[in-house]
Amino acid sequence: MNRKVVFDFLEDLSRNNSKEWMDKNRARYEESKSILIEVFDPILEELKLIDPRIVQPNARKSLSRINNNLMFHPDRPTYKDHMGLGFGYGKGLADFYIHLGVHEQLIAGGLWHPSSEKLKLLRQEIDYEGERLNSILNQPFFAKHFTLYEEDMLKGSPKGYASDHPHIHLLKMKSLAAFRPITREDFYSSSFDSMVIESYKAIVPLLDFANVAIQEH
Structure with a gap:
């Protein structure tokens, strides 16, 4: 299995972003998906042994659509320049995500741009349990490898x-998500499976914190 095929396809797609090109190169897209499924099926099986709450039955069901939603964002290209997989506990909950793109590669997780009602509940949890959240963020492995997503924050309180x-910085965030930058070489490496699995173990407490907040009311 040549994992480099995935990025070769994404680079060509980003340079030729049209339905006409995709129609001619559909076999390459399917090959890239097959490689991701082959890589991530055993990873998902291992993750489900660790955490049976994960609902995705296989890697194919975890793959994100490569088409951009042009109904709401007509200015975007027809296709994304990345492929992603999400593992989680159900729609609307914080989940775990792997992003393999032309310009960036990430292992990430959390609650991304929740609704105003869910964000309100999340802030209540931070208000009451901010020290517990800080303890999660300060765990040595998490603190070493993960960075909170802080680009989209309120300017005021x-x-x-x-x-x-005392937790105003966390309260200002519109998402509770963290990411671990990785490289293409990480994806090509024989140690990629263990990298994903150890990352999942480290980020689960953050997912649990968010999901408790939005589910217990």
Whole structure:
């Protein structure tokens, strides 16, 4: 199995982003998907032994669509420049995600751009249990490898929270998500399976924190 095929396809797609090109290169797309399925099926089986709550039955069902949603974002290209897989506990919950793209590769997880109601519940949990969240973020492996997504934050305090709140930085976030940058070489490596599995173990407490917040009310 030549894993480099995946990135060769994505690079060519990003340079020739059209339905006409995709129709002519559909076999390459299917080959790339097959490689990802072959890589991630055994990883998913291992993850489900660790955490039986994961609902995806196989890697094929975990693959994200490569088509962009042009109905809501007509300015975007027809196709994404990346392929991704998500493993989680059900729609609308924080989950675990692997992103393999032309420009960036990530292992990530969390609650991404939740609804205003879910964000309100998440902030309540941070208000009450901020020290527990900090302890998760400060675990040695997590702190060494993961970075919180902080690009999309409120400039001021959320409504109902003082600017000097001890967890104001966390309260300002519109997502509770973290990512671990990886490289193409990581994906090609024989140790990639263990990298994904150890990353999952490290990020599960963050997923649990978010999911408890949005489910217990």
